Amino acid sequence: MTFYCPSRRHALVLLAGALPLLAMAQGASYPNKPIRVVVPFGAGSSPDVIMRLMSEPMSKALGQPIVVENRAGASTIIGAQSVASAPGDGYALLYTVNNTTSINPYVYKTLPYKPEDFVPVVRVLSVPYVLVTSPQSPYKTLAQLMAAARAKPDTLTYASYGIGQGTHVAMARMLNMAGATMVHVPYKDSALTDLMAARVVTAFDPSTTTIPYIKAGKLHALAVSGPKRIEALPDVPTVGETFPGFVGDSWHGLLAPKGTPPDVVNKVNAVAQTIIASAGFQARLKDLGLVPAGGTPADFRQFLKDDAQGWAKVVRDNHIRAE
Numbered sequence: 616m617t618f619y620c621p622s623r624r625h626a627l628v629l630l631a632g633a634l635p636l637l638a639m640a641q642g643a644s645y646p647n648k649p650i651r652v653v654v655p656f657g658a659g660s661s662p663d664v665i666m667r668l669m670s671e672p673m674s675k676a677l678g679q680p681i682v683v684e685n686r687a688g689a690s691t692i693i694g695a696q697s698v699a700s701a702p703g704d705g706y707a708l709l710y711t712v713n714n715t716t717s718i719n720p721y722v723y724k725t726l727p728y729k730p731e732d733f734v735p736v737v738r739v740l741s742v743p744y745v746l747v748t749s750p751q752s753p754y755k756t757l758a759q760l761m762a763a764a765r766a767k768p769d770t771l772t773y774a775s776y777g778i779g780q781g782t783h784v785a786m787a788r789m790l791n792m793a794g795a796t797m798v799h800v801p802y803k804d805s806a807l808t809d810l811m812a813a814r815v816v817t818a819f820d821p822s823t824t825t826i827p828y829i830k831a832g833k834l835h836a837l838a839v840s841g842p843k844r845i846e847a848l849p850d851v852p853t854v855g856e857t858f859p860g861f862v863g864d865s866w867h868g869l870l871a872p873k874g875t876p877p878d879v880v881n882k883v884n885a886v887a888q889t890i891i892a893s894a895g896f897q898a899r900l901k902d903l904g905l906v907p908a909g910g911t912p913a914d915f916r917q918f919l920k921d922d923a924q925g926w927a928k929v930v931r932d933n934h935i936r937a938e
Contacts, residue, residue, distance in 0.1 A: 645705050645879045649680040652708045652869075655694025655715070657687040661742065661823040661903075662867055666710040668899065669739070669890050676886040683710075690779060690937070691715045692726065699728035703874025705883065709733065712742070713781055713865045717923040721930040722779035722937045730923065735915035736869040736880055737887040741906040743841035743864045744785055744819035745826070746854065747834040751813055757838045757857045760817060764795035772798045774806030774818035779937040782819045784926055785840055785863035787933040792858040810834060819863070822847065822904025839904075840864045847904040866908065866922070868915060880912050 652670070654663045663685060670681040686694035695715045701707035709715070716730040746757065754760040764771050775783035778801050790796060800806070800815050805824065809815050811833050819840060826847050828834040836851045840863035844853055854861045869887060871880055890896055891909040900907050910918070929935075 645876075645882060646677055646679040648706060649682050650677065650706050650708065651682045651684055652710050653684050653686050653694045653698050654710050655686055655688075655691035658685050660687075661821055661905075662710055662712060664823075665739065665867055665900075665905070668896070669887070672890050672893075672896075673886055676889065677882075690719055690722075690777070692719065692723075692728075695719075695733075696727040698870070698872055699732040701872050703734070703872040703876075705871060705875050705879035707872060708736065708883070709870040710739075710867065711870060712867055713922060713926070714779075715870070716919055717926045718779060718781065718784055718930065720923070721927045722935055724936070724938070730919070732873050733870040734873060734875050734880055735912050735919055736871050737884045737891075737912065738866055738868040738908040738910055738915045738918055739887065739891060740867050740900055740908050741841060741864050742866060743822045743839045743845055743904060743906065744782060745822050745829070745839050745848070745851070745904070746789075746817060746819055746837040747807075747810060747825055747829070748817045748837060749811055749813035750832060750835045752816065752835060754816070754837070755835070757852070757854065760837060761793040761795050761857075764790070764793070764797050768796045769798055771817070772800050772815045774800045774802055774810065774815045776805070777801045777803060777937075779930070779935055781865045782821075784929050784933075784935065785819050785865075787935065788863050788929045789840075789854055789858065789861060791929070791932060792861055807834070821865070826904050841906065843906075845904045845906065846901045864906075866918075868908075877912075884912055 652666055654666050656662050666683055670683055674681045686697055691711055691714050698707050698709040720730055748754055773786050806818050810818055829836045838854045839845055839851055840854055842862050888909050891907050897907050
């Protein structure tokens with residue numbers, strides 16, 4: 616009696632041929648247990664609010680609970696690391712912003728993860744920043760503010776959420792385009808109280824947090840950072856209307872650990888796309904000054920590449936470093 620014993624090469628060929636079938640099988644059965652979505656910000660933050668808004672329809676569509684886990688701190692690094700080190704099986708996802716992949720890799724000398732540790736799933740939305748001042752400020756337009764900054768270099772102040780944060784690099788990009796310089800005042804948290812009291816002159820801050828204060832007359836809006844005016848603030852011009860070509864908004868998106876099967880990524884993407892396209896979700900985003908996005912995983916991958924290239928240049932040109 617003889618036994619067939621395949622060669623090592625033959626066995627590897629057989630295994631390689633079986634891998635796509637295994638991935639398809641995993642995608643077909645996914646999910647069969649709860650899915651953990653890490654939000655690298657605290658409860659009540661804009662990413663937390665939006666992910667929790669998505670979690671219920673995602674759970675219904677996928678047939679499993681969506682467990683939102685807040686892991687805040689260190690410019691999204693803590694939460695991002697926890698997902699980067701998780702198995703690539705679709706049961707750990709990251710709902711994050713531009714700092715994770717487009718800014719941190721260029722601001723920090725060392726990171727416990729690499730952008731390549733993640734698979735893009737879907738870009739959910741864009742987050743316009745609003746450039747705000749105190750209502751008592753003498754600067755009523757962006758042009759007036761930048762003219763004063765040019766006339767008095769390194770005198771006027773601007774706040775941010777910290778060195779290397781999106782609100783910092785967006786301001787650096789705008790000042791570069793304006794040919795102006797100002798004094799950066801980094802905060803560990805929001806500077807809105809000091810802005811309202813005119814203890815700092817100006818800041819970019821997310822639309823979600825500024826709109827209620829603007830409508831209440833507690834802050835004055837000079838411009839928004841996105842390519843278009845936002846419906847919630849239709850009378851506020853874009854920065855690009857003064858400095859053509861400027862775009863400085865952030866984004867929210869879902870990422871998965873490297874190695875997550877394409878069928879699993881596509882299934883989550885399809886569910887997210889349906890939610891993003893729904894009238895109720897879009898209306899809620901527009902109320903908050905957010906701009907719905909969507910698109911395929913391939914679209915998000917290209918967007919991340921372009922986004923990172925743009926912010927890397929700003930970081931390099933302005934020598935922005937964080938430890």
